[in-house]
Structure formats: C-alpha cells, structure tokens
Amino acid sequence: MRSIGGTARRNLASVAGAAAIAAAVVAANAFTCGIGWRMDVTESSRYSLPPEAVTLLGELPDLVIATAYFANLPEPLADARAQIEEVLAEYERLSAGELTWRAADPSKDPRLADELTSGGIHPLALADRGERIWFAVRFEFRGEHIDWTPLDPAAAAETAAADFAQHLRRLVQGRPRIGITRGFGEVGETAALREPGLGFANLYDIAPIDWDRRTDAAYLDDIDLLVVNGPTEPVSPDAIALLDAFIMSGRPVVFLIRGIAWSREKLPEVMAGGEGKLGFQGVPSRHGLDGILAHLGFRIGPDTVLDEEGAPGFIPVGRLSWRTPLYFPIGHVTEAGRTVLGSSRGAPIPFASTVEIATGAAGQGAASGPRRPALTALLIAGPRARMVSGGHRLSEDRLEPPAGASSGGSIILAAVAEGAFAHYPGAAPGPMLGAEVPAGSPEQTRIAVVGSSVLIEDSLFVMMESAGEPAFWGSFVLFDRLLAWALREPTSAERGVVDLRPLPPGAEQSADLARWTVAGGVPLVASGLWLMCAWAARARRRREKARWLRLVS
Amino acid sequence: MRASAAIARRELADLFVGRLGWAATSAVAAVCAFLFFPRLAAARVATAAPLLDMLPLVLLLVASALGMWLIARDRTSGALAVIRACPVSEAEIALGKYAGGLAAIAVILVGTIPIALVAGVIGDLDPGPVAAGYAGAFLLGAAYLGIALFAACAVPEPLAALLAALAACLLWSAPGLLFSPSTGALGRALELASPVLHYQRMARGIVELRGVVYLVTVAVVGVALAMSALELRRRR
Numbered sequence A: 001m002r003s004i005g006g007t008a009r010r011n012l013a014s015v016a017g018a019a020a021i022a023a024a025v026v027a028a029n030a031f032t033c034g035i036g037w038r039m040d041v042t043e044s045s046r047y048s049l050p051p052e053a054v055t056l057l058g059e060l061p062d063l064v065i066a067t068a069y070f071a072n073l074p075e076p077l078a079d080a081r082a083q084i085e086e087v088l089a090e091y092e093r094l095s096a097g098e099l100t101w102r103a104a105d106p107s108k109d110p111r112l113a114d115e116l117t118s119g120g121i122h123p124l125a126l127a128d129r130g131e132r133i134w135f136a137v138r139f140e141f142r143g144e145h146i147d148w149t150p151l152d153p154a155a156a157a158e159t160a161a162a163d164f165a166q167h168l169r170r171l172v173q174g175r176p177r178i179g180i181t182r183g184f185g186e187v188g189e190t191a192a193l194r195e196p197g198l199g200f201a202n203l204y205d206i207a208p209i210d211w212d213r214r215t216d217a218a219y220l221d222d223i224d225l226l227v228v229n230g231p232t233e234p235v236s237p238d239a240i241a242l243l244d245a246f247i248m249s250g251r252p253v254v255f256l257i258r259g260i261a262w263s264r265e266k267l268p269e270v271m272a273g274g275e276g277k278l279g280f281q282g283v284p285s286r287h288g289l290d291g292i293l294a295h296l297g298f299r300i301g302p303d304t305v306l307d308e309e310g311a312p313g314f315i316p317v318g319r320l321s322w323r324t325p326l327y328f329p330i331g332h333v334t335e336a337g338r339t340v341l342g343s344s345r346g347a348p349i350p351f352a353s354t355v356e357i358a359t360g361a362a363g364q365g366a367a368s369g370p371r372r373p374a375l376t377a378l379l380i381a382g383p384r385a386r387m388v389s390g391g392h393r394l395s396e397d398r399l400e401p402p403a404g405a406s407s408g409g410s411i412i413l414a415a416v417a418e419g420a421f422a423h424y425p426g427a428a429p430g431p432m433l434g435a436e437v438p439a440g441s442p443e444q445t446r447i448a449v450v451g452s453s454v455l456i457e458d459s460l461f462v463m464m465e466s467a468g469e470p471a472f473w474g475s476f477v478l479f480d481r482l483l484a485w486a487l488r489e490p491t492s493a494e495r496g497v498v499d500l501r502p503l504p505p506g507a508e509q510s511a512d513l514a515r516w517t518v519a520g521g522v523p524l525v526a527s528g529l530w531l532m533c534a535w536a537a538r539a540r541r542r543r544e545k546a547r548w549l550r551l552v553s
Numbered sequence B: 001m002r003a004s005a006a007i008a009r010r011e012l013a014d015l016f017v018g019r020l021g022w023a024a025t026s027a028v029a030a031v032c033a034f035l036f037f038p039r040l041a042a043a044r045v046a047t048a049a050p051l052l053d054m055l056p057l058v059l060l061l062v063a064s065a066l067g068m069w070l071i072a073r074d075r076t077s078g079a080l081a082v083i084r085a086c087p088v089s090e091a092e093i094a095l096g097k098y099a100g101g102l103a104a105i106a107v108i109l110v111g112t113i114p115i116a117l118v119a120g121v122i123g124d125l126d127p128g129p130v131a132a133g134y135a136g137a138f139l140l141g142a143a144y145l146g147i148a149l150f151a152a153c154a155v156p157e158p159l160a161a162l163l164a165a166l167a168a169c170l171l172w173s174a175p176g177l178l179f180s181p182s183t184g185a186l187g188r189a190l191e192l193a194s195p196v197l198h199y200q201r202m203a204r205g206i207v208e209l210r211g212v213v214y215l216v217t218v219a220v221v222g223v224a225l226a227m228s229a230l231e232l233r234r235r236r
Helices: A002-035 A051-058 A075-094 A110-119 A153-173 A237-248 A290-296 A458-467 A470-486 A507-552 B002-016 B020-043 B049-077 B079-085 B090-122 B127-154 B158-177 B184-193 B195-204 B209-235
Strands: A038-040 A064-071 A099-104 A134-141 A144-148 A177-182 A205-210 A225-229 A253-256 A260-263 A279-284 A298-300 A303-307 A311-317 A320-328 A330-333 A346-348 A355-357 A374-380 A385-389 A392-395 A412-419 A445-450 B206-208
Touching (some): A051 A075, A051 A153, A064 A075, A075 A134, A075 B195, A134 A153, A237 A290, A303 A320, A355 A374, A355 A412, A445 A470, B020 B049, B020 B090, B049 B090, B049 B127, B049 B195, B090 B127, B127 B158, B127 B206, B127 B209, B158 B184, B158 B195, B195 B206, B195 B209, B206 B209
Parallel strands (some): A177 A205, A253 A445
Antiparallel strands (some): A298 A355, A303 A385, A311 A320, A330 A346, A374 A412, A412 A445
C-alpha cells in the first residue's frame, strides 16, 4: 500500500509540475505578447515610424484599412515585401485599433486584378518576366482611398515608413494643391498628371495655372506650391509679377527651366538626312525669366549638357518621343543635396541646361544677416559631361556644333535656395494684380531650380508606363522628393534613411575570391584549433597521470 | 549544478577534442560560404540576409543530430548507466547534456561569423540585423536542441530519435521555412507559433520580446520534457 501511495504521489507531483510549467510558459508568452516591446536595430531605423506618423496615428478619427497587394514578386521585391509588411504591422500596432492591415493576392483573383487596374493600381512590367507583378498598398478611410506604389522599387523598403505617413496624411488631411504653369510655350500638359496611377495625382491636387490669362492676386490663393513648367516663350510682366507675389507670400516655387528651346521646323535638309529621320533645332530659350532668376541668385545657361556616361534611350522633346545616340547626363545628388533628396542617388536629366549659382544676387542682398538665403547645389553632372552652348542642331546621329570639352564634374544641373528673398523690382504690379506686394518674403521661403523641364512632362510618364523604363523612375522620385522638401514635409531624407548599400565595383570578383577563401580558410583554422585542443587534452592527461603516479609512489 | 557543468564540459570536450565538432563547424561554414557569396554578388547589395536565411535549416539539422548524439552515444556505450550510478539526478544529466550541446551550437555559429565579416569588408553591411540575426539563430538553435534532446530521451533507437527530432522541428518550423502563412486568424496564429518567423524578424533587425521569450520557453519546455523522459526511462 505504501508503495502504491508513493507512486501516486510521485505521479501527482509530476502532473502538477508539468501543469505549473505549462501555465508559466503560457503566461510568459501571453504577457510578452501583450507588452509588445520591440527594438529596431537597423542603422537607419527603417522599421520605426517617423514621429509625424506616430502623431497622425494617435489622431486618426476613424478606421483606416490598409490592403497590401503583393504577387509574383521577384527576389529583391520579395525581400522588400517582408520589410513592408513589418512596417504595416508597426502602423497597426501603434494605431490603437484605428488602422488595420491585410494582404490580398490579385494574381489569384482576376476580378480583383481588373478592379485594381481600373482603379489606378497597375501591375509592374518587368522586361524579362511574363507574369504581372503586383506591388502596391491601398489605404482606405471613410470611403476614400489612396494608393502607394513604390516610386523607386529598389528603395521601397527603405522609404516605406515615411511614404506611408505621407499617404496617410494625404488621406486624412487632404492633398496639397500644386499649380503647374501653362500658356507661355510650356512643354508638357498637365492632364496626365491628374490621371490616377501616375504617382503625383495620388499625392497632390494638380491644378493647371493659365498665367498668360489670369494674373490677379487671388488666382493663386489656394495654391500651396507653384511649378514653373519650362516656358519657352517670353513670360509677360504681369505673370512675372504674379510669380514674385507668390514668392513674397512665402510659398515655394519650383522652376523647371530649360536654357534651350527645341523645334523641328527649322531643320536644314542636310541635317534631316532624308525621309523618316527626325531632327531638332535648338535655340536659346527666350522665356523672359532671366531677370527674376538672377534676382533670386540663379542663372540658366543657354546650353545643353551631354554625357557619354549618362543614360541613352527614348526621350521626349516637345510632344515627340525620339531615340537619340546623344547621352543625356545623370544628375548626381551632391553631399549637401542629400539633405533634400535623401536616398536618391541621382536621375537622368534629359537635355539639361546648366544652373549657375550667384551668391551675391540682388534678391539676397536686400536680406542681410541670418536671413540671407542659403543656396545649395543639388545635382551635378558626371566628370565627363560636356556642353554645347548657344544655338545647335540635333539629328539622330549628329550634333552641330560638337559639344565642348569635358567639364570635370563642375556642371550644376539643379540647385535650391532657402531664406528671405527681396521683392523683385522688375515686377511692378500689373494692372490685374491689384494687390500690395511685401518688400521681402518670410524667412525660410524655399526655391528650387532645375535646368530641365522634362521632369514632369506628360510624354515622359506615358513612355515610362508603356516601356517600363526604370531609368526614368529616378526622375520621378527626384521630383517627388523635391516637392516634399519645398512643401516642408517630413521625408525619408529628413529621417536620415541611408542608402541601399550597393556593392562597390568589382564586388563580384571579391565575392568569388571570398567564397573560396572562407570555404577553405575556416576548415584550416578549425584544424589548427582541433590540434591545439587535442594537444592541450593530451598535456592535461599527462599531468594527471604524473600526479597519480606521485600519489601512488 | 556542479554535476551539470561537469557533464557539459565532458560533452564539449568529446566534441572538440575529437574531430567531430570541428568537422561539423568546418562543414557548416564551408557550405554556407559556398552558397552565400554567389547570392551576395547576385543581389549587388551589401546584405547578410542570404546567410541568415540559411541558418534555420542548418540549425535544424545540426540540433537534431546533436540531440541524438548526446544521448544515444552514452546509451549505446553504457556510459549513461555509469552516470546514473553516480549521485547525479536525471535533471542534472539532461541540463548538463543540453548545456554541452548549446555550447557546441554556439561554436558552430561562430564558425560562420567570418562569412559575415568578409561580406562586411566587401560591402557596407548594416551590423544591427547581422548581430540580431546571430542572437536569433542562437535562440532558435537552443529551441531546436531542446526538442531534439527530448526526442532523444524519449525514443531509445538513435535513428528513430533523429527522425523524430527532425520531423518535430520541421513541422514546427514549416510556416516560414517551407511556406509563408496565409492571412487571417489562422495565418496570424501560425505566425505567432513559428520559430522561424520570429527568427526572421530578428534577422531583419527587429528584436521583439515575444520572439525571444517564445524561443526561450520552447527551449525550457524541451529540457523539462527531456528530464521527465529520462526519469520515466529510469523508473522502467
């Protein structure tokens, strides 16, 4: 009886112990799940939300539903997917139930795929893959939605946290209104920019500005940012006055100005080279903005920058697309420019003109001391870039006159300025303006100048869409970052997001060498360590044996 | 505890004074290096992700084999009976063997660190995810070893113990290792239960308390079950 009782007690103790351990395990896991403590150890804190996102999540008035559409992703995007899902999970975690996310696979649901396509989410087209690649996130809030598609798929994971904050803010608080000028020979229309799925329409409320017709002060009242979209005809004094008044109000302006105006009507027969060949005549652009630009501290050179190390391909000139053997320059982001453009490394700037910076301009002279505007070179051409000044002609295979000597990397393609600017005296208020213009702009007024007007040209986007040309995404990203900077929006640049850490040139050879070195080196070191351990063990045994022998003797 | 430490030292010495431990370390490092560097070159981005992605499978195999080796070797040689004859409890035996196995896993993982270091020389590697990934790999190895030790204690046949450990670890790790869990409540539950998904988060640079606690508790449960299994075997 005693034996049976002892066994029962032991069994009971075992069961109680197992139950206690199980309870402790469940409790510990439930407790830590509830706490939700996490630490982001990445150098760029890429999984941590920017402060503005945390604030925004705390103030969400209603439920936001995020749906991630991912399907058929190739290797780099598949990695990015996991990281983006981490970011979405973090948004959900910090939203206190006001944001929830889910995943959907459009490749398995043709009806969903059709709905997305008609609603503005298009599958990515990669040249070497037949499948449709879905890589987008839709945020829905009170019956409205905003879509996120990565502007730069290669950096999608790096910028997702900041991008989502920007999209949520747009969805909940509304989109900034961007005016894009037209009427003085501006090269592109803005219709395509309003199309869903082309990027900017998602994030900004695009409004065409007919500054050749209306120049009254109230015209730009609801505009948050003005894009001067490359006029090629002389801008009227009234329009310049309107522009000056806009700057004096402290709102940002992005100048996209090309120093050369292109046309194909005046091409001589000798350059046209026969039927079917296209050619263009370039003459210095008479946009009439030289005065106000010089006043602000900039000068657009009457030239075209070419770079044999740049990007070839289809480019839009006016409304035409045209393949050129003349390589257009890559605008490389300067060290100072990284504070504006963040992780963007650069972008092709087709037929760019030089941007010169004059620090002692009249518009800055009026503002003294700490209010003096700071001018920063944003993009520079490569060291082998060359330029051709004045009027010149292009055919498919010729440039006359030929481009000059290499610049050595000193050509600026874009620059920004921030500070208080003086009123442009050349812009006396015209009869229609009818408002008193202040003598100076508020502090920290932001101006950006790019020596090209094709950044937002319609045909560029249409071609990007149809050809899936990744080179142009760089221009798209660059322009988006520039707008975000001008509008003082927290961007990935301000969050200090680091670059994608590309391998240096020659890394393939280094990796191959490392493969054999490590695969052979570790066994070699292990053999050495084994010999040492064996020797140490033998020495120890000898010592112990000697000790025993001493004891015995 | 002193007995456990002595057993752990003995296990470690058997592995690394002999050739087996170093051979395993070399083989794991060589295979990982051989597979990792071409993937690094193809990715064109400085990342240790391809290396860290390999570690769960490597650890699953290593821990299963190690768990079997720790018990089966002593069982077949009769050393286990000798140890049991000493004033040592079953808990101390299991704990000692587990600690020895865990140290061996740590050495094997350290053997792959040169790969990450060389990758860091080739490109500008983010050290955070690499460090977190290795910490996660150690915890994952600890959890696998706990399960493998339990299987080895519960199943007397060495081959059957190895297969049982492999099957248990593989089944447990399937969400994440073999497939991505679907969405919805089931997907979330699988995600919470999968050790590989917890590890993958660490390898991406997110250290979560729930993941750490989960892997540690699985290891603790594994050792506790191994103690119970040894105790039951002794009673029989």
